Amino acid sequence: MSRRVFVTGMGVVSSVGIGRRAFWESLVAGRSGASLVEGFDAARSGRDRAAQVHGFRASEHLTREELPRLGRCAAMAVASARMALEDAGLAPGALAGPRTSVVLGTTMGEADLMAREEARWIHQGRHAIEGARLAGYGTSLLSVHVARAVGSRGAVLALPAACAAGNYALGFASDLLREGLADVVLAGASELLQDLQYYGFVRLGAVAPERIQPFDLNRQGLLVGEGAAVLVLESEAHAARRGATPLAELGGYGVACDAFHITRPHPEGQGNVHALREALWRSGIGPEAVDFVNAHGTATRANDAVEARSLKAVFGERRVPVSSVKSMIGHCMGAASALEAVSCVETVRTGILPPTIHYETPDPECDLDIVANAARHARADVVVNNALAFGGYDAVLVVARPGCLPEPPGPEGARP
């Protein structure tokens, strides 16, 4: 049985565009999704900008039955899933049944729902809380809503792995396919911009005043973002049976934990190096095969320096092109690496490396080949999607042009 896993469709909700084509056009053009925060008083925290999604109207994507049942985070996930199905050439209902699974990531899930009930509790007393609404809270609900929308009756799970959640979900989904436990998995992540999360990142000193400058000497931090991305993953056999054209192949993935600090990465990138090497090894390739790295690139001082060190440790003196699309879409937390996986698929599909905008002054600590300010045409057969997260999580995913990776190695074997 082939262990290959293909991406055959993608759906996106982002601050720079709805739908994968609009999203990719914006990334290639170097458009920023940053704006003043709407919906809550961000300025109370001392910062006021974010990469917020303004153009998303749930009613355009959800049924009347779904609209009152879903919060914004789930609505973005369901919208992305529907777009992904259409992109994959799958009619509504085509995936109904027990061989379809859903695996999504997030950090906070439907956090605004909890915040609204919390506000009622504070201002009107606990008897004002609407109990039925609380049943809609919980990270696993995102996957449930998507499963209902597409008719999935297989495993329906969530992997809330903070800022690496998208890669965790995509990696786990590929395991389900390679183990023969599903034919199709809708995998990705969703995150909404929410006040407590925003204030918390400001208090951590991680939020920039105006713009995001990954790997720049004068970087001042991240802008919180929001959005969702869902990818249709299929086993090779299923894709072939229905005559689907793969957009890309998912290679192996690597996961590790720094076990060092809850918010700061290990200073030598211990876990990240491990995850990078494991992802390559599980893809059956060495570092010389990698054409481009989609960096985690949050633009915080600690992350970018450590990530540069990790990439040096894995790729040596070879200057692999590196970019951070967070410079445009912000740090979408749980959704970040899913959105960036979409960017990686587009990169291998088009041979265009998306830029890191606002890159002005090289940082000697981040001595990398940054794709600075303008997209670059280059060979992009094999790309790496790097993600680090709260809790010391590291998750790395390899994305490749179909036919460019060897047959995936079996599940067993020693670590590299």
Next chain:
Amino acid sequence: MRPVALTGFGPVTPLGVGWEALLEGLAAGGDGFEGPLKTLDATAFPGLRAAECRAFDPGAILGATGLRNNDRVTKLLLASARLGLAHAGVKRDGQWLAHGPEKAGVVASTVYGSLESITELDRVARLEDPRYLNPGRFPNTVINSALGFVSIWEDLRALNATVTNGLCGPLDAVFTAGLYLHARRADVVLVGGADALSETLAVGFDANGVLCPPGGRYAPGEPGSEGVRLGEGSLLAVAERPESARARGATVLAAVTGYASVFEPPEAGALTSTRPEALLRAADAALADAGLRMDAVDAMLSQANGHPALDALDRCLWDRLPPEAAVVAPKARFGEALAASGALTLALAAGWFRGVAPGPSLRGDPTKTPRTVLVAIAGLHGNASALVLQRENTV
């Protein structure tokens, strides 16, 4: 799934902290509902009875320092990790006795793990000023934070994953740990789940009208039960590949040999479901995964929690068991502890294999030592997962 050996347990429960204490607590036959509550203001909930881990002293297990900014669910998981690794003979007094940090990981679930912290910080932001948020406590609002701390405290570097699927999540965590073990991503994985009592949790359950009223009949799985009593706790089991456990001479306390997770959508317009289809399908598929049929099950850990509709759903599954199979209701003694309930089934099954009945009988003779225990959990949203646990000599 390929079989997974469970070689140690770190339970923090209302009936005992640590494996031996848990078995003693079970054998003594009491429940966790006696005594005043410490984790929430009971005056706001007159007559509330909940199974709190009253004997849990984090400092006694973890030391006096380093816990200031951790919330309760994190402390529960940290204690479970420390206890579980020691019980399995993997790590004791900070020294690795088997495996090592680069081959060790943790996979666990929680339903509302960060709820207490979210409420706490949200109140600061709303009633005071967002600039007063304690950045040292903000990470606790992120659901995977608790497991991140487990990795930091125990130096578990191979992997770290939080898996959520409502009440079913701990069973899915076991499957995930098995995937990672057999893919050689790790040689030893702590696996389980936790949830903590908090005022927010009590308010939420109260708002949904599912709590057993003061003086009401609380009898999970039995007719006439009037509602749910809350519980809390944590369990991390030590999971290994069977050959790896044998190679180091570990005692296999239980083996996980089958798993399934499925979904059946609720009725249109409804958010929750009490239909039995998913539960029954998950149980059948998990048994098939283990190469067994329903007639091989000689014991079941019911997830009945006193809520009439959910108990009725659970009862649909007992009706399909062989007539001699024993069914017990652990939540009659531990309360509804959410992810901790699902995780605790791992230790309860292992204890049962050693002749310790894990709860009051709903049918059959629980004093007979079983060979095959079925755990099947229905979530509230149409999701269901099931595990098959067998005695050590089956792997």
